[in-house]
Amino acid sequence: MLEQKELERLIRLTKIGLSETELELFGSQLAKIVDYFQNLKSLSLSNVEPTSHVVEITCPRRPDQKNPSPDNTLLAKMPWVKFDQFFVPIILDALSEE
Amino acid sequence: MTRELCDLSIIELRNLLEKRKVSFSDITNSVVKRINEKEKTINGYISLFIEQAQELAQKLDKEVKDFNNLSILCGIPIAIKDNILVKDALITCASKILSNFIAPYDATVIRRLKENGAIIIGKTNLDEFAMGSSSEMSFYGAVSNPHNPELVAGGSSGGSAAVVAYGGAICALGSDTGGSVRQPASFCGVVGLKPTYGRVSRFGLVAFASSLDQIGQIARTVKDCAILLSVVGGWDSADSTSVKLPEAADWWIKAIESDINDIKIGIPKEYFVSGLDPDVGKAVTNMIKAITPHCKEVKEVSLPHTQYAISAYYLINMAEASSNLARYDAVKYGYRAKDCKTLRELYEKSRGEGFGEEVKRRIILGAYALSKGYYEEYYGTAQKVRTLIRNDFDNVFKEVSVLITPTSPTCAFRKGEKITDPLKMYLSDIYTVPASLAGLPAISIPCKDRVQGLPVGLQIIGKPFDEKTVLRVAAWLERL
């Protein structure tokens, strides 16, 4: 059961602004989908290991070497750069989020 | 219908080139002509590189003297789904949030295509961020099915499948997370291959669901798909989930041309129950009947957890998507909303305005599935069900080498029919999703029969990294 309050929390968590109409539409659509997912509850999973990776390999590692030919044109291709730094038009207080 | 150059296969075109019956420019121009004729109706492309393509073809005409040691893909016009990065071209993922983003690097698969002389003709349309099964969820409008423009082309690689089908490219790359190459291939009447997870590098594929995504190959023949796979596939040091395989470079040639006397085929009963359009079922069954005398055995098998695959798949893909799309925050690149006074506004407005409906739905639900307090119940459970589904396949593969199923429960459906009901759309993925969860290779080929003139797709699923057997069976059926 996906409740309205939970939906609002999720919207804040995922930083997605929804209009009133979207909020209403999503409310019912998402609840229906979550209800469908309940069919998994009928399975007995206590002895089952989760699968995080379908390939059975271990993490490859690379040698600790600097890139001999870095791409210096990257920064020039980014849209919001000043003084060689990315910028957001907001003052960020180190202690707050807004 | 007379076939023009743009309707031929890679192999056929190569033969003509070697015999000097056509030039590289002839091929590219044929494709361009067809694009000019059909593209307006189909809307398969988001970006086109006609001039560059023609220049490249002319260059090849001037420089190529000898076809020995020349890659078979050289000079072949290929379309690339617009969620795979091609350097210096727009990479939109059919989303407003990336509508102005120019790729600063080539995906590994693109680098390999370029090294082999392929001509990239354009970036194809898709469901936004590859989330969808119809290619209707695009910022650039829906893709139409070349067989009937009122129907969907399938998704999410609808653009890639449609352009190959109508002659706007000889072959294409798409991406397949839960069926996004196989299903549009089946709706458009072309061949679509999803490799084993780990066989093709994902570096440069815009991530949707990292543990499921694979770059798939779309072409008119099984052999063409195999060619594409042999060029773009293989271990990549930039992708930590790609696998090193000890195979000879030309394994696909041997695979395609052999017979199938030694092969045991399984037919999973759960794929032939109610929900499957009877005519689609009949078309697939006819193919099974035809192959039965020529292989070692055809038997019914069971994949008992099939009914849980949709839930497991959607929980996993939504969770991973919500994570992978967190980087679209209007800080470094992409769409930035106007008049934002706080950081929170910058995020919420940009993401709210930049993402389409389906993407937003999945991000929200995905976050829910991973949330503190809900993780075990949703994402954790889905991962365990994934294990059960894998085990189902492992068990049947002890007895058979491949499985044959329909690709989709229906043929191409009408535009607008399912987009108002997300769950309805999800449920149509039922046959393709299990192979994705298990990471298995799977191909969709057109059946001999059509349903009211529409193509029907037949799916062949194989053991991990056994593309060889999948392609063998597919090529045999193709020869019917």
Next chain:
Amino acid sequence: MMEFEPIIGVEVHCQLKTESKLFCSCPVEYGAPPNSLVCPVCLGLPGVLPVLNNRAVELAIRLGLATNCSITEYSRFARKHYFYPDLPKGYQITQYQEPLAHSGYLIVNGEKIRIKRIILEEDSGKSMHCGNETLIDFNRCGIPLIEIVTEPDIRSPRQAVEYLRHLRLILQYLEVSDADMEKGHFRCEPNISVRRKGASIGTRTELKNLNSLRNVRDALEYEIKRQSEILSKGGEVRQETLYWDETKMVTGPMRSKEESEDYRYFPEPDLPPLLITQEEIARIKKELPILPEKRKQYFIQKLGLKPADAEILISEKSLADYYEECLKHIPDMPQPLANWIITEIFGILNEKKITINELGIKPPSIAKLLSMVRNGEITGKVAKEVFTVMVKTKDEPDKIVAELGVGIVDDENLLNSIVDEVLKTNLEVVEKYKRGKTTVISFLVGEVMKKTKGKFLPQKVNKIILQKLQG
């Protein structure tokens, strides 16, 4: 306040000493122009994937071994999600449920402090205010970090600081990190609660933004007071994250971000499980650099140094290394070398706030200087003067001695004539000596030394005078 006992744990984030970043091959450098050490991977551009740096793993294993941890055979990476402009992917790749190392301990001043876990993770970028905007530099983004978390075994601010000092030293000796707090390599986040003796553990607060060990101590002391006051009045301590205001000397709440506390951890799908074999662990164990405690014991037992001196020499790895490097050239002088470094050099380093390597004098030069004293070429006093010049000019000691003309001369004739002169002009003193007051000889030696400007060894001067007085 005595009735309240503090329960303290510490979380340290430390930058690893690698050439390249954790998941891409951008260089790890300091002071580079902003956004010059970036690539599509560490910028989190669409389509990129992480590839793990082998050395980062090795350094983490080193620390795990040095802290008596169990090294996990299959550890996993996880994604930790929150939105902030300096976190390009919107998540940090870290470790969550299966850490690289766990369940270890350190003995600090005889007390055991348990290490709960050691994990690898990537650093974020840096943001800076500029007018109406915030600028972001991603050079730091993706640098490998090691996170070391203790159990709440610490019982006083002083012990916390000692633990941190000890940990820093180990990190330096293992060459895992330079652990320079001022450069931001070494970030401490203590957590603290207080309780009456015998009561159950109370609510704890977390302290951030502490950029020196003194701040750690002050902030903890303040928190103990603040929490004790609240509890003794019957109130409740709120679980929150606090920052330390250096000027006001108080803690204050950081804006609580309730949403961001739901980090939605899940296993990183782009990185398969990390396998660390017994063979790898054994190899790293064998190659483990010597730890400070062991080095100290070596100095005391094998080189015969006084324990207090050994303690000072090991307090910075660069100092201990420098000492041993010098010793290679003058192996017969361990204590004099130690004395020299402690009395002459250590002071200068603290005054100028530099490391011994930044002093710019190579070990062979110090060794040469001291060997010149041992060989009788210069006196100890002269050596100090020469050293002052060496610090300024970085010249070789023998060159300076020659230039200043302060080398001890072995000219017996000159010495004899000067002694004669001194004896002639101090006849009363000579009389005193002849009458049995032998101690006046030191006055005569002093006079000769003055006249010869210390060019002769006092012992030699003494000998000649004695000869003349007795002969």
